Amino acid sequence: MARFPRPSTPRSLYTLYTSPSKTTPSHSHTHSHSHSPTAALLLLRHFSSGSLARAASKDEKEPWWKDSMSRLRNIGISAHIDSGKTTLTERVLYYTGRIHEIHEVRGRDGVGAKMDSMDLEREKGITIQSAATYCTWKDYQVNIIDTPGHVDFTIEVERALRVLDGAILVLCSVGGVQSQSITVDRQMRRYEVPRLAFINKLDRMGADPWKVLNQARSKLRHHSAAMQVPIGLEEDFKGLIDLVQLKALYFHGSSGEKIVTEDIPANMEALVAEKRRELIEAVSEVDDKLAEVFLNDEPVSSTELEEAIRRATVARKFVPVFMGSAFKNKGVQPLLDGVLSYLPCPTEVSSYALDQSKNEEKVTLSGTPDGPLVALAFKLEEGRFGQLTYLRIYEGVIRKGDFIHNINSGKKVKIPRLVRMHSDEMEDIQQAHAGQIVAVFGVDCASGDTFTDGSVKYTMTSMNVPEPVMSLAVQPVSKDSGGQFSKALNRFQREDPTFRVGLDAESGQTIISGMGELHLDIYVERIRREYKVDATVGKPRVNFRETVTQRAEFDYLHKKQTGGQGQYGRVCGYIEPLPQGSSTKFEFDNMIVGQAIPSNFIPAIEKGFKEAANSRKGVIVGNDQDGDDSVITAHVPLNNMFGYSTSLRSMTQGKGEFTMEYKEHSAVSNDVQTQLVNTYKGTKPAE
Numbered sequence: 001m002a003r004f005p006r007p008s009t010p011r012s013l014y015t016l017y018t019s020p021s022k023t024t025p026s027h028s029h030t031h032s033h034s035h036s037p038t039a040a041l042l043l044l045r046h047f048s049s050g051s052l053a054r055a056a057s058k059d060e061k062e063p064w065w066k067d068s069m070s071r072l073r074n075i076g077i078s079a080h081i082d083s084g085k086t087t088l089t090e091r092v093l094y095y096t097g098r099i100h101e102i103h104e105v106r107g108r109d110g111v112g113a114k115m116d117s118m119d120l121e122r123e124k125g126i127t128i129q130s131a132a133t134y135c136t137w138k139d140y141q142v143n144i145i146d147t148p149g150h151v152d153f154t155i156e157v158e159r160a161l162r163v164l165d166g167a168i169l170v171l172c173s174v175g176g177v178q179s180q181s182i183t184v185d186r187q188m189r190r191y192e193v194p195r196l197a198f199i200n201k202l203d204r205m206g207a208d209p210w211k212v213l214n215q216a217r218s219k220l221r222h223h224s225a226a227m228q229v230p231i232g233l234e235e236d237f238k239g240l241i242d243l244v245q246l247k248a249l250y251f252h253g254s255s256g257e258k259i260v261t262e263d264i265p266a267n268m269e270a271l272v273a274e275k276r277r278e279l280i281e282a283v284s285e286v287d288d289k290l291a292e293v294f295l296n297d298e299p300v301s302s303t304e305l306e307e308a309i310r311r312a313t314v315a316r317k318f319v320p321v322f323m324g325s326a327f328k329n330k331g332v333q334p335l336l337d338g339v340l341s342y343l344p345c346p347t348e349v350s351s352y353a354l355d356q357s358k359n360e361e362k363v364t365l366s367g368t369p370d371g372p373l374v375a376l377a378f379k380l381e382e383g384r385f386g387q388l389t390y391l392r393i394y395e396g397v398i399r400k401g402d403f404i405h406n407i408n409s410g411k412k413v414k415i416p417r418l419v420r421m422h423s424d425e426m427e428d429i430q431q432a433h434a435g436q437i438v439a440v441f442g443v444d445c446a447s448g449d450t451f452t453d454g455s456v457k458y459t460m461t462s463m464n465v466p467e468p469v470m471s472l473a474v475q476p477v478s479k480d481s482g483g484q485f486s487k488a489l490n491r492f493q494r495e496d497p498t499f500r501v502g503l504d505a506e507s508g509q510t511i512i513s514g515m516g517e518l519h520l521d522i523y524v525e526r527i528r529r530e531y532k533v534d535a536t537v538g539k540p541r542v543n544f545r546e547t548v549t550q551r552a553e554f555d556y557l558h559k560k561q562t563g564g565q566g567q568y569g570r571v572c573g574y575i576e577p578l579p580q581g582s583s584t585k586f587e588f589d590n591m592i593v594g595q596a597i598p599s600n601f602i603p604a605i606e607k608g609f610k611e612a613a614n615s616r617k618g619v620i621v622g623n624d625q626d627g628d629d630s631v632i633t634a635h636v637p638l639n640n641m642f643g644y645s646t647s648l649r650s651m652t653q654g655k656g657e658f659t660m661e662y663k664e665h666s667a668v669s670n671d672v673q674t675q676l677v678n679t680y681k682g683t684k685p686a687e
């Protein structure tokens, strides 16, 4: 009944530079059950119905939390590698009084930035794990997640964005919109995160914020405009003109902590008038209220403009563009003001959960402390005092000593300790409410689990976890370190859903799988440093998968007990490959006679089969000119990509760069297949 493309061993295709980040289902197994020669299919489902949303609280008087919620921001900072996120965060922590000294990434003092708390991060000057911190700016509480920029750690970015209400996209004023900026921006769009852009490094030679702004418009399709005009650039970068307040800002003091406000320099008035008009025009296009003032040719007040920018940004119709130099301590405080003025508070963002007691019905959460507790464990970490679980609270209140229910595992646990995180330091607290990000100790769970107070069976929608694409065989050098070795692997596996551990049945080797060479290298290095286990590492291996090669019958009974009446379904039939060279990729024949299966189920069944089918596509190469740069987009088999970064570097005298992300699994050519089969035969122990 379902026919698939003619087989050959699939290969994985990679997209260089840009492509929609889709993780396609990758298996289509042949099943050996052979009960029914004729195609028959039966699907039964029982479920109870219920209302779509829980009724909101009818409390008439002003709730106690209203003020504190409106003064809360959960933000992330994302960017292409080396754009200056960590440097920027260090300034934010300094100006908000969380740290008393600034330490540079790879700085001469050797201390390293606060948020790069792992030794490896400090040595390499890159961020590997996302770190969480909070700070207070002008009476607002701001929770910040610093996220890594390297594509191998995409899962960290995904997790951070899942629980944030707003974000800052950092762009380099020289590098502009780079490959990874496109990826993180796409992720922000996927999770519907309103954002501000910050064009950093205005002090660098070749800085051109207007070029970067135009790139953001064309490459990221941002509807955006500058909020500021720089006073001087490169070595002469002195300050910024605020286009809303129409004031010049200078950053004095040893670390730029003293802001001096002055009138706009006379020689910049014309440019400022032009850029302010551009800002008003752009916001008017997406905000009716401002459009009315603008079209009537009335002067636009600072308050009117600020309110309109807020409405448009929260509604994700506009991206305000800030600028500065984190390294030279210029422009960070106005960016922080922008976070308060333009990014939403938790009650302005809608969140949903799935009600497990009502067949995964979608429930709108109030997002306030009123109502039952609903919290998502979005990140696990092995801390000095045991497992640390980061929670984003979506509804209700959580208190130290409370019993909470893990809806995914069905376990009930007590919260022995509740803390607020500041990179690797923490602060004990007694309770926390909706909108906040906190961490708990001693709570056994997996990342992505949902906790409630037990009165509701809600789970938050699942996080987008890409399939691992590369594997390595690892083995401890000394047999005595086996215990520590498995402890390390277990821990990393629980913390990072893109890191998997398996056993090669043929060779008996431990196989680790992840998102790329660097991802796996980092874990091997962490096993060595944190667990003092030296491990030998085998050749990287691409995860090839099987496809359908011949007609096969299946008969499967599915049972699921969800607390209510439960569900069951039985599916039997056969699948077979299409004839060689067939132009169609998938064929679905409905051979049901009579009404054995109600006809309204048939389209859903076809969709299911379609989703399970591997596809095969040719290599596509696109070429784009971006100023002096050539951008090549290609779909390539991952197997051919080893060592590419080194050859690209030598081919381009270090100027070329690349990024890749998983596209799909696809059929390999015959010669590769023969090679794979021979290698496999060669590794098989003699019989």
Ligand SMILES: Nc1nc2c(ncn2[C@@H]2O[C@H](COP(=O)(O)OP(=O)(O)OP(=O)(O)O)[C@@H](O)[C@H]2O)c(=O)[nH]1
Pocket (backbone or CB within 6 Å): 079, 080, 081, 082, 083, 084, 085, 086, 087, 088, 104, 105, 106, 125, 126, 127, 128, 147, 148, 149, 150, 200, 201, 202, 203, 204, 324, 325, 326, 327, 328
């Ligand atoms: N000239 C100049 N250099 C900067 C600026 N901001 C950051 N840098 C430098 O750029 C390099 C990268 O900065 P990071 O803060 O580590 O960048 P990141 O985006 O956190 O990098 P990853 O965590 O590896 O993704 C460091 O050497 C910084 O000192 C800036 O405003 N001007």
